[in-house]
Amino acid sequence: MRIIDKIYIDGQFITPHGTEIADLQNPSTEEKIGTVRLGDVEDAKAAIAAAKRAFPAFARTGKRERIAMLEHLSDAVAARNAELTEAMATEYGAPQYFTGFAVVHAASSFRHMAEVLKDYKFTRRIGRAEVTMQPIGVTAAITPWNSNYGFICAKLATAIAAGTTIVIKPSEMSAVQTQLLTECLHEADLPMGVFNIVNGRGDVVGAEFSRHPDIAKVTFTGSTAVGRQVLRAGAETLKRVTLELGGKGPNIILDDADLNRAIPTVLRVGLMNSGQACIAGTRVLVSEARKAEVIERLRVEIATFKPGMPSDPAVMIGPMVSQKQYERVQAYIRLGVDEGAELIAGGPGRPQGISHGWFSQPTIFANVTNDMRIAREEIFGPVLSVLSYQDEEEAIHIANDTSYGLQAYLHGTDMERMQKLASRLDCGRVVINGAPHEPLAPFGGMKQSGIGREFGSFGLDAFLEPKAVLT
Ligand code: NAD
DSSP: OEEEOOEEETTEEEOOSOOOEEEEEETTTTEEEEEEEOBOHHHHHHHHHHHHHHHHHHHTOOHHHHHHHHHHHHHHHHTTHHHHHHHHHHHHOOOHHHHHHHHHHHHHHHHHHHHHHHHOOSEEEETTEEEEEEEOOSEEEEOOSTTHHHHHHHHHHHHHHHTOOEEEEOOGGGHHHHHHHHHHHHHTOOOTTSEEEOOBOIIIIIHHHHHOTTOOEEEEESOHHHHHHHHHHHHTTTOEEEEEOOOOOEEEEOTTOOHHHHHHHHHHHHSGGGGOOTTOOOEEEEEGGGHHHHHHHHHHHGGGSOBOOTTSTTOOBOOOSSHHHHHHHHHHHHHHHHTTOEEEEOOSSOOTTOOSSSOOOOEEEESOOTTSHHHHSOOOSSEEEEEEESSHHHHHHHHHOSSOOSEEEEEOSOHHHHHHHHHTSOSSEEEETTOOOOTTSOBOOSGGGEESOBSHHHHHHTTEEEEEEEO
16 A cells, blocks of 8 residues: 655655545455545645745756756656556556656756757847847646656656756646656756645645646646636646647548558557547548448458556556546447448457456447547547548548647548648648657647647746847
8 A cells, every 4th residue: 555645845745734534445456555645725725835945046957967867857757657657557557568668758858958958049139129038937737647757757847958947746646656757856956935735635735736826837738628617727827838738639541552561550549548649549530432341341450459457567457547538438339330330340348368457448438429429538448439531531531620720630542632631631740651650740629629738848938938128
């Protein structure tokens, strides 16, 4: 049993003022693995006050100092890779292919920001003006449970590069992972108050961070519904916001696609992170001409996406993070059946041979139309919808006919054609033929998938305010 009863303020692990205790569970077994003592509004205020005190000196640090801090942070996270991986498997249930990537990705986000910082021009001349990019002020980060390390590290890295101090509220469901990660970050020996991490409920600590007048900017990753609340709460003091929200990514198989290559990629990006990924390509679009062939291939090949325990290296689909999330996914699977979509793989209930844990079956619906709720709403589980199109125009129309706009996928053989189609998709990123992640390229959504961009120099810009001095 893990008892998490500390939060991190002013460079120290302290007992929170808040007294509420929440249970922590292993989603693969449904067993209680520990408890977390949650911070309250007083704790949120104390964290903000610490970050505010640290801000003036930190804002004056130079590039060299900040690069050194980023390198220390990266090393400190990488040094405890094995423990971080283990915690993520136990508390979140992520399969090994994902935990292996997640810790490396989290540690490398500091290195990537150090690289950006080396070349970043904080001072630029524009005519008579000298324009300086200055740190935006105390920032609040609010993060979800589906990649706890990655979101905390990416946001912290950007704050350090910009010279802003930060308060962080991770998901209350990730407290074991947060505790370990905080111990790593503490090892980097940053000045007191530069970063502060408070476990707590969203509607308590998250809400205080979103409305407190001393917070200049909120960087939020989570659901679109909560993103709206963060935006509203910040409006009173005109906070700058970066919102990374939900998605319903189109996963478009063009009629010239080589299915031997495309089908495994379509399934991989559709079911990534057990379907608990904002960037998952959950709407599979296929031409009428190839529909029968594609559906048959998907039906057969989804069987290679083995559900099960994170201890099994062959597992590709882990459990849903919580009972609530499991029930939500189950409700959507039942809804798909009720809406008249054709179930071609999976369905309600747990996968065969699994009697415990919040596992959902990898599920595919065919004959889905874009007005069905399973095609419009983010399910956040291993559930794919196959929709068909007559021609390229209709494919683009269906792809863009959504309130989301985060990440789209194209599969085909004619690169020039795919580049043209990519320019017509209303989303922040388009991935062609399963191309690997580019950590320095901007990441974020159009429409209700968010506001602003993270990563690379675009991400850094969003933690800075330009000031023009005219002479
Ligand atoms: P969530 O919106 O429920 O919670 C996210 C965070 O916000 C948590 O820390 C939560 O405690 C906090 N929160 C809840 N209510 C709040 C309030 N009133 N004020 C301030 N903070 C509050 O999301 P989740 O269930 O943790 O994560 C899943 C969602 O995150 C999905 O919709 C997914 O698409 C989205 N997501 C987006 C991205 C992206 O980069 N675009 C990445 C990962 C996840």
